[in-house]
Every structure is written in structure tokens, then in C-alpha cells.
Amino acid sequence: AQTVTQSQPEMSVQEAETVTLSCTYDTSESNYYLFWYKQPPSRQMILVIRQEAYKQQNATENRFSVNFQKAAKSFSLKISDSQLGDTAMYFCAFFSQGGSEKLVFGKGTKLTVNP
Amino acid sequence: GAVVSQHPSWVICKSGTSVKIECRSLDFQATTMFWYRQFPKQSLMLMATSNEGSKATYEQGVEKDKFLINHASLTLSTLTVTSAHPEDSSFYICSAINLGQGGYGYTFGSGTRLTVV
Numbered sequence: 001a002q003t004v005t006q007s008q009p010e011m012s013v014q015e016a017e018t019v020t021l022s023c024t025y026d027t028s029e030s031n032y033y034l035f036w037y038k039q040p041p042s043r044q045m046i047l048v049i050r051q052e053a054y055k056q057q058n059a060t061e062n063r064f065s066v067n068f069q070k071a072a073k074s075f076s077l078k079i080s081d082s083q084l085g086d087t088a089m090y091f092c093a094f095f096s097q098g099g100s101e102k103l104v105f106g107k108g109t110k111l112t113v114n115p
Numbered sequence: 116g117a118v119v120s121q122h123p124s125w126v127i128c129k130s131g132t133s134v135k136i137e138c139r140s141l142d143f144q145a146t147t148m149f150w151y152r153q154f155p156k157q158s159l160m161l162m163a164t165s166n167e168g169s170k171a172t173y174e175q176g177v178e179k180d181k182f183l184i185n186h187a188s189l190t191l192s193t194l195t196v197t198s199a200h201p202e203d204s205s206f207y208i209c210s211a212i213n214l215g216q217g218g219y220g221y222t223f224g225s226g227t228r229l230t231v232v
Contacts, residue, residue, distance in 0.1 A: 035221070043153075043206060045223035091158060095221075101147055101212060103221055105158045 002027045004094050006106035013082045014114050020067075021077045021109050023092030032096040034068070034075045035103070040088040048090070051075065082113045117143050117213040121224025128199055128231055136194045136227045138209035144189040145211035150182075153206045153226075162207075165192040199231040 003026045013019035025034070036048040051059045051068050058066050063080045079086055092106040118141040128134045138148055146167045151159040163184050164172045171184035181203075183195040192211075196203055209224040 037223075043208075043226050045159075045208065045210070047220065050220065100164070102149070102161060102164065103210070107158045110156075 002029070002094050002096060002104045004092050004104050004106040006092055006109050008109045009107070010110045010112070012112040012114055013079075015082055015084060017082055018078060018080045019082055019111065021079075021090055021092075021111065023075045023077070023106055025073050025075065025092070025094050025104075027073070027094065027096065029096040029098055031098060032094060034066075035093040035095070036064070036066070036075075036077045037091045037093060038086075038088045039091065039108075040085075045091075049077065079111075084113050084115060087111060087113045117141075117211075117220070117222040119145075119209065119211050119222045119224045121209055121227060123227055124225060125228040126230070128229070130200055130231055131198055133195055133197045134199055134229060136196075136207055136209075136229075138192045138194070138211070138224050140190045140211050140213075140222070143211075143213050145192070145213070146189060148186060148192040148209055148211045149221075150184060150192075150194050151208045151210070153208060159208060162194075196229065199229070201231045204229055204231045 005024045032053045034051045038046045038048050049059050049061045049064050058068050065078045067076045089108045091108045094104045120139045122137050148165040150162045153159050162177045165184045165186040167186045173179045186192040206228050208226045210221045213220045213222050
């Protein structure tokens with residue numbers, strides 16, 4: 001079974017600085033997707049970034065980028081120029097096309113951006 | 116972009132009554148929807164997978180007679196909490212698979228906060 005591990009329950013960063021959230025996963029599948037979701041205090045789940053496993057190039061979305069290390073099964077999220085609005089829970093998630101279509105979530109990292 | 120509408124946003128009900136939560140995909144067809152439960156400061160816990168026109172698949176430990184799921188159309192799935200008790204109080208979230216231009220994606224509803232008194 002696939003598992004997703006986020007080893008940092010809480011992190012904090014100063015506004016305008018850069019922070020990296022860690023995520024590792026375990027799978028025997030070769031075709032899969034990895035996601036980072038943000039859950040602000042409103043509790044709406046918001047997709048931050050997505051990475052297809054077959055793509056070697058790391059995904060980027062404005063201030064958000066990932067470091068995808070397939071061999072190491074690592075998928076970290078880097079937030080540049082942190083903003084107060086980035087304060088939220090961040091969940092790493094895994095999906096396999098050959099599986100049950102379920103999203104497997106990590107336990108989350110609570111990120112606080114301080115002014 | 117893909118939108119999933121979830122209603123109600125919050126509901127308070129008396130112990131022993133039933134509550135229905137709706138999840139609608141507004142601009143795409145969702146053959147598969149998922150229902151999650153989230154406790155404070157925890158991750159999302161998958162309760163069941165809802166498939167249009169067939170019975171839902173429940174995760175281990177989830178009582179299918181208490182959490183009734185109906186997926187009667189390609190755009191609507193409902194979760195009914197039957198004979199609700201205070202321990203059923205929680206945040207419930209639905210999601211749907213959306214095959215957009217970028218490939219697989221999941222779109223989430225805004226969640227329902229259920230309080231049973």
C-alpha cells in the first residue's frame with residue numbers, strides 16, 4: 001500500500017523568506033501523480049501544485065516549486081517570498097493511475113508565516 | 116475551472132436525527148466522488164468512494180448503515196448521516212476526480228461542519 005510521510009508537523013517562516021516543506025512517499029507503482037494541497041483556516045482544500053511522475057522537470061507555479069526526486073521518493077515544496085496568506089495546513093498527496101483512484105494524504109504540515 | 120459545490124456549509128442537528136450533505140460537480144461530470152472526514156488538526160480520512168450508478172465502497176471501519184451514500188447522477192453525490200450522535204460531529208469534505216487539461220486532478224467541496232447536540 002502507498003504511504004505518504006510528512007515529517008514536519010509545524011513550521012514557521014518570516015514574511016518574504018523562503019521555506020521548504022518535506023514529503024516522502026512509498027510506492028511500487030511507476031505511473032503516479034503527486035500533489036500539494038493547501039488548507040487555510042477556511043478549510044477549503046486548494047491545489048497548490050501537481051507533479052506527474054513521468055516528468056523529470058520539476059513543476060513550478062509562481063512562488064511555489066517542487067523538488068521531485070523519484071529515486072529517493074521525495075517530493076518537497078518550496079515557497080518563495082512567503083506571504084501572510086500562505087499561512088495554512090499543507091498536505092502532500094499521492095495518486096496512482098493503476099490503483100483505486102484514491103488520494104493518499106500525508107498528515108500535514110502547519111505553516112505559519114510571521115510578519 | 117472545475118467546481119464542486121457542497122451544501123450545507125454547516126448544520127446543527129439533534130441527536131437521533133438524520134442529516135443529508137450534498138456534493139455537486141458544477142461544470143464537469145464526476146463518475147467517482149470521495150467522502151472524507153476531518154478531525155481538528157488532522158489530515159483527511161477517506162470514508163468511502165462513491166461511484167455513479169453503483170454502490171459505494173466503504174473504507175474499513177466505516178459503518179455503511181450509518182453513513183449512507185447515494186450517487187444517482189454524474190453530478191450529484193449525497194452523504195446521509197443517519198441517527199446522528201455527538202461523536203459524529205466533525206468536518207465532512209467531498210471531492211471529485213476531474214480529468215482536465217493537466218491530467219488527473221481532484222476538486223474539493225468547501226466542506227460541511229456537522230454538530231450533533
